[in-house]
Amino acid sequence: MTNQERRDGTRSRILASARERFTSGGFDATSVADICATSGVSKGAFYHHFPSKQAVFVALLERWIAELDESVRSAAARDEPVPRRLENLAGLVGQVSELGSGQIPMFLEFWRQAAKDPDIWRLTVDPYRRFREAFAALIQDGIEEGTLRPVDPDAAALVLVSTGIGLVLQGALNPAEAGRPDAGEQAVRMLLDGLAKEASDES
Amino acid sequence: MTNQERRDGTRSRILASARERFTSGGFDATSVADICATSGVSKGAFYHHFPSKQAVFVALLERWIAELDESVRSAAARDEPVPRRLENLAGLVGQVSELGSGQIPMFLEFWRQAAKDPDIWRLTVDPYRRFREAFAALIQDGIEEGTLRPVDPDAAALVLVSTGIGLVLQGALNPAEAGRPDAGEQAVRMLLDGLAKEASDES
DNA sequence: TTCTACAGACCGACCGGTCGGTTTCTATAA
DNA sequence: TTATAGAAACCGACCGGTCGGTCTGTAGAA
Structure with a gap:
């Protein structure tokens, strides 16, 4: 050897x-x-x-971020109408929950460490910002191609990402009740269709 | 004394x-x-x-849950149409983020402990289930009173709660970028109005 | 006096990290 | 092919320090 x-x-x-x-x-x-x-x-x-226990943690975090980046990029890049691409991304929620059900508490651990360690914080927040910006750009595309309403792309991206994070975390903590594999698609469909029966169009 | x-x-x-x-x-x-x-x-x-350090933690958790329960109950109980009540609840997101911005890392801590301690897990999940069921009941009401589409109330509740959790957590970790005070209202409005420009009604 | 609320010295277990030493590989020259 | 020197990988006893929790006492309320 x-x-x-x-x-x-x-x-x-x-x-x-x-x-x-x-x-x-x-x-x-x-x-x-x-x-x-x-x-x-x-x-x-x-x-x-x-060099330290923390260094192992950081190595794990970086690898995890790289994997996630890759998944998102490949799911978002298809040449399809924006709503379809959003649904693809939604499928990722189930995929992440399922495939890495064992590593999601890790994700919680990342987040908690980020809350108190500036280095980890940067490592966590930077890719996360890229992530959210990618969503905003996608939504902007949708508005321009005419398949989405003219909403504020940043706000919409924030909402979408929040929903994804919330779903993943709930699936992790409570797989029996909240871990529906189709939760992500359900969520996107609700966002796309709207929940109210008809117009509530005044701002 | x-x-x-x-x-x-x-x-x-x-x-x-x-x-x-x-x-x-x-x-x-x-x-x-x-x-x-x-x-x-x-x-x-x-x-x-x-009796132990853990006991202090549990006491804190129980108090926090009681406060949250109270907030939700008072925000959801008003005698108004369901969409309005959902918006009230959404306002809670901003309120929680703002008022207790210092105690949200605590919430993360609760969650992480719950992931490995069965006692804490029960303490966390039980009220959380009540919480989600309250949302489902609210949505059911909305469907019956005709202000909401006939969606699956449980799935919809899951999505709503997820979005709320995601928004709060993002606000906690990254107040500068994700901590819009009106994020909750934005999210509910998007859910109510829908994001797509027009019909994508076929399932 | 009796009992509750508190004080703080103390204990054994354990932790992250170090360090001097050993084994295993590899490049090079004979 | 073999001998050898040096580098890289690995080993595990050990250290200073910290932690959760205990225990023996004491001061003031009842």
């Missing part, structure tokens, strides 16, 4: 164990010794690969 | 300090010694009033 292979193997075992332990117990409650025991790696090896 | 007065004063000072510390640092990172120092209470007094 070459050094490179050893290195990669150890590193990814640390990352995998850390994710598992952070997810089930949280950042603070997980000790470096925990991670080492779970991954079959010595403490020395751990600190050989990462 | 009577014993009762002393007792109440000490207890509420502990609670206040604990909330402040949990909010800014999180549950795990806050030590009992922190809380004692901040509140000017000795460790003996702390453990005289609460």
